Amino acid sequence: MLDRFAVLHSWLSLLPPFTKTSVLEIIILSYFIYICLLWIKNTRAWQLLKGILVIFTFTAFAVIFRLSTIVWLIERISTAAIIAAVVIFQPELRKALEQLGSRDFFAKIFPEQISTDNSQNTVEEIVTACFEMAKKKTGALIVLEQKQSLREIEDTGIRINGIVSAALLINIFEKNTPLHDGAVVIAHNIVTAATCYLPLSEAEISKAYGTRHRAALGISESTDAVTVVVSEETGGISVTLQGRLIRIPDRETLRSYLPDNRKEKKGAQRPFLGLSFLRRRGEKR
Numbered sequence: 001m002l003d004r005f006a007v008l009h010s011w012l013s014l015l016p017p018f019t020k021t022s023v024l025e026i027i028i029l030s031y032f033i034y035i036c037l038l039w040i041k042n043t044r045a046w047q048l049l050k051g052i053l054v055i056f057t058f059t060a061f062a063v064i065f066r067l068s069t070i071v072w073l074i075e076r077i078s079t080a081a082i083i084a085a086v087v088i089f090q091p092e093l094r095k096a097l098e099q100l101g102s103r104d105f106f107a108k109i110f111p112e113q114i115s116t117d118n119s120q121n122t123v124e125e126i127v128t129a130c131f132e133m134a135k136k137k138t139g140a141l142i143v144l145e146q147k148q149s150l151r152e153i154e155d156t157g158i159r160i161n162g163i164v165s166a167a168l169l170i171n172i173f174e175k176n177t178p179l180h181d182g183a184v185v186i187a188h189n190i191v192t193a194a195t196c197y198l199p200l201s202e203a204e205i206s207k208a209y210g211t212r213h214r215a216a217l218g219i220s221e222s223t224d225a226v227t228v229v230v231s232e233e234t235g236g237i238s239v240t241l242q243g244r245l246i247r248i249p250d251r252e253t254l255r256s257y258l259p260d261n262r263k264e265k266k267g268a269q270r271p272f273l274g275l276s277f278l279r280r281r282g283e284k285r
Contacts, residue, residue: 053087068134077264083239113247122164122189125260127251129169129229141212141231143198143260145187148223156183157196183215183227196229206244208234216240222241226259 062070062231066231122271126142143150158179162168164186172194182195201217209231216227220240228248229238237248248254 053068055081118258119189122186123255126169126186126228126258127162127167127254128252129166130228131251132166132170133173133230134235134237134245137232137235138170138173138175139212139232140169140228140230141183141216142169142228143183143185143196143216143219144226144228145185146226146259148225148226150185150187150192150223153183153196153198153219154187154193155187156180157193159186160191160194162191164189183219201243205239205242209238209245213238213240213245217243217245218246226257228258 006156007234059071059074061067062074075117097165126144130142143153155232160172160179168191169184171177172184172191174180179194183192183198185193185196198215199218199222200214201210203217203221205217210233212231213228216238217240219225219227221243225239229240230236233237237247237254239246239254241257246257248257
């Protein structure tokens with residue numbers, strides 16, 4: 001037992017002395033780690049980072065099992081891989097540096113907490129707005145944020161930060177108005193931005209669908225967002241999520257796809273059974 005304490009004491013003696021300066025350094029390092037994690041969360045860097053983690057896992061596997069040929073190849077391409085990573089992350093790194101020099105940097109780090117108690121009211125306002133616009137064949141594109149941040153999408157448009165209401169959404173998408181072109185982003189029961197640009201999907205879809213539907217599919221392929229589309233040509237309503245385009249026949253079906261109604265309820269054994277039936281119903285139409 002004494003030998004173990006001696007070994008432990010010898011290890012501790014190798015550490016630098018713990019002083020007030022050490023506490024300050026720990027705080028500064030913790031802050032910068034937090035900033036890096038926040039940056040990764042709010043950009044597409046997280047998707048790229050997962051790919052890098054897969055490569056590191058494969059490298060560790062090759063080293064542990066002594067796959068000499070693979071290790072030799074990894075060593076040769078490691079320098080080029082570092083340069084490639086910098087090139088891949090270039091837009092995100094540039095944006096991070098721009099934010100670092102902006103005046104509202106701390107406001108973005110510590111955003112104002114917004115209540116989510118009125119989420120059911122938000123759903124009803126969206127449903128009402130969509131069916132009112134469908135009657136008049138007013139095109140609309142509404143993106144609802146879920147777990148994955150849509151900060152990059154919001155930055156492409158004009159900030160609104162208004163409480164969700166049917167009247168506000170209808171006014172935004174009214175034809176020949178400054179904000180009607182592009183997508184509206186809704187997060188935490190707030191219309192955060194309008195005229196936002198969405199990535200277009202490259203998937204093959206029916207020619208009956210237009211650019212709005214392709215944009216809605218594009219955002220559903222790269223994020224977990226739920227997007228509602230109102231067709232300007234037909235007045236039809238569709239929803240996209242997880243790379244799928246689903247036609248919506250009535251109000252109840254639309255409610256079932258909006259995020260507030262898709263949350264898992266406590267004690268429910270199969271919470272998405274009804275949802276899967278509605279998906280099949282929507283796709284057949």
